[in-house]
Amino acid sequence: MNSPFQDSRPRALSVSELNHQAKHLLETSFMQVWVEGELSGFSRPSSGHWYFSLKDRKCQVRCAMFRGSNQRIRELPKEGDQIRIRGKVTLYENRGDFQIIVEHLEPAGLGALQQAFEELKRKLQLEGLFDAARKKPIPAVPRHIGVVTSPTGAAIHDILTVLARRCPAIPVTLYPTAVQGKAATADIVRAIQQAQAHGVADVLVIGRGGGSLEDLWCFNEESVARAIADCSIPTVSAVGHEVDVTIADFVADLRAPTPSAAAEKISPDQREWSRRVDETQARLANAIRRSLQRLDTQMTHLTARLRDPRRELMDKAQRMDELDMRLGKAMTGILGQQELRMNHLKQRLLMQSPSRHLDHGRDRLERMRDKLHDAIRQRLDRHHDKLSHTSQTLHVVSPLATLGRGYAITRRERDGAIIRDASEVAKGESITTRLAKGDLTATVTGVHPPNEPAD
Template identity: 40%
Template sequence: MSTLRYLTVSALTKYIKRKFDADPHLSGVLIKGEISNLKQPSSGHVYFTLKDQKTRISAVMFSSAAGSLKFKPENGMEVMLQADVSVFESSGQYQLYVKKMEPDGIGALYLAYEQLKEKLQNEGLFDQSKKRSLPPYPEHIGVITSPSGAVIKDIMTTAQRRYPIASIRLYPCSVQGENAVPSIIKALQTASEDSSLDLLIIGRGGGSIEELWAFNDEQVARAIASFPVPVISAVGHETDVTIADFAADLRAPTPTAAAEIAVPHIEEVRERIMSLQIRAGRAVTQQLQYKKQQLKKQADSIVFRRPGKLIEPHAQLLDRLNERLYRESAMIVQKAEIKRERIHERLIRLNPGSQIERKKNSLERLIDRLENTAAKKVNSDRQRFIQAAASLEALSPLKIMNRGYSLVFNESNELIKSSNQVKNGDKIKVSLQTADLICSVEEKLERDQNGEN
């Protein structure tokens, strides 16, 4: 009995992948379609889906290939690809491994140019408000270009012919090829360290868009825009427009035109200097004539002819002021003396010794009055006390009892005022002056109102 062999999923996927990789028709396939689901992580790889009206396929472009792109892929963009068709083992799906990519219907370089131009323009790098004016009479001009090309010769010839007193300093660089961008940036950095520069010209001769491409680089554009002195861009011919032209402060159609823009003509400068000399001479002459007229006018004035006339009114006023000052000073002194005397008199009146003596006399009088009043009060109160004591003694029951009267109380120690308060056999207490008697009622003998039994 034969044994069945089962493949694992991984083994089957690897087998299919080897079939794909071994098929020459699936290597270097030229294919076009629309980009969708575009993803560009920090790794530099590009992941997207390539689709047409009927189907779609996953695609990846690794950073090694994506770094050579001249444009920025976007969703919805129609592109033409050269890719290998293979299987991604982890998911078991076939996909495109892109080696090259071009926009469909428009050149990659032109698209990249337009994209970078729009980006920098939106940032404000090309704003006219940031453009600087060129110095009218530059002494030191820097030039960034190839040392072997005709550009430097044209610029030096034109500058020396028009303005020989200006010095030209070359900062050599490569203007095309793979090393052009870093070479141009290095030349810009070197030139920026020269504090004596008044102006910079950067440029090269004409050529194709590929040959001029170094001047469409973003780093070059930013370095030009941030350069410390004004920059003239002179790249290619008049019809060639690069990103560097927009980043510079001024664009010249050719390198020769850049030199003509950078420096004035020496004859024009001489004519201007002569014109200024003539104008200055005229201005000095007019100013001298005016000052002479002013001097003559002042010399003929009464101030210089009769200076005493100018002083006399002030002298008279000074005398009046002196007299007024003396008079008012005397009045102030007199008022001060009167005030001093008044204060002295007041001080005498308010002398503490006098005040104390007066207060002492007043205190003695008050003490005498207090003693007299107190004595009178004591005597008055003593007399009132004696009278009250006499009245109290006269009304005292003891006084009455001393005359033979007594007080009678019942068993409840209540004063008996009427015979109705007792009855036969009750115990009573008879209070005499010197003793109390306990008695018993044996009989009541009633009296009438006249006191008879």
């Protein structure tokens, strides 16, 4: 029964329900966001995930960047860095913390550099500066190599090391330049022009070692790109590591993934040359020896031909007999092969005879009929056993079986209700008792509660 003082207040949400609904609302309201701010409270537990806050002068927001996403970040962010992130707004339900799941992270301002890169790339591409048709071929064996790079950087050291190993005879001229900073752009253009004016190099390597996008930016400047495009010397761009791509790579006549790779591409291998010279010398000696042997054989053959004509006729006659015998053997062999092939085709024809297939089908039909009869018989046996078992179970639980063991069912005469308690009938009331065989009708002469002895 309902209480007259039933609580009419609205149902209260559990904390879990509230947090779950808030999380769903946030994730459906914000598909993806870009946020910029100062990195704070950076932590990197053993799981490899990153946890930090992004803040400005007034507010902050918690962020989580899982290992699958942060593995693509080449440089570990530091406390106080100004960064831009892209991610999804959500709620960490266990603590009720509003947070951003970060999918991408970059230094603040990097997006502007990337946009400038793409705009200049499109501009120069439309002008045809990237076309393969305008690229000059790199000499297979350069007589003189020019290098435009820093005299103190790792790039010149790597280039000279590779050239000293592969072909130290090729002279190298360094045209020194800054490769980073505001002054580097004009410095690189000046070095390229100086190499052209010098006029000794027949291939020009332009590059530097790896670094961030900002470090490599001088190789993305339009003036550098046009200086490379206008250079009369075939150019090789060797900027950064394999993953780094600059405008200079597109404009140059050849792009090398690293300065070392550039030296590998433009220089012949002296050890390979020595091996090829040895192989060529050996092939030449073998060719001369074979030529002399062939001439000697021809002379011997011509000498042998200067003999009695009757001997020549005898040889021809013997040769004719040999050919005749070979022809007879060949014809016999061909006829034998044709006979074998015909017998094989006859055998295949017999194997494909309809009567053979019909016999096989009849045998298969008989086997299937026997299997069907066996399956039907087995299924009928299983159903018969199941029916017998069910009948026995029903008999065990049947009320009639209970009556057969001496029990009885008593009902009130007036309404037919089964009597389970003596207090359900009154003295003088008629009752009917069902036995295993037949019924009894009686009148109640006394009613005794369960704990009261009968008279």
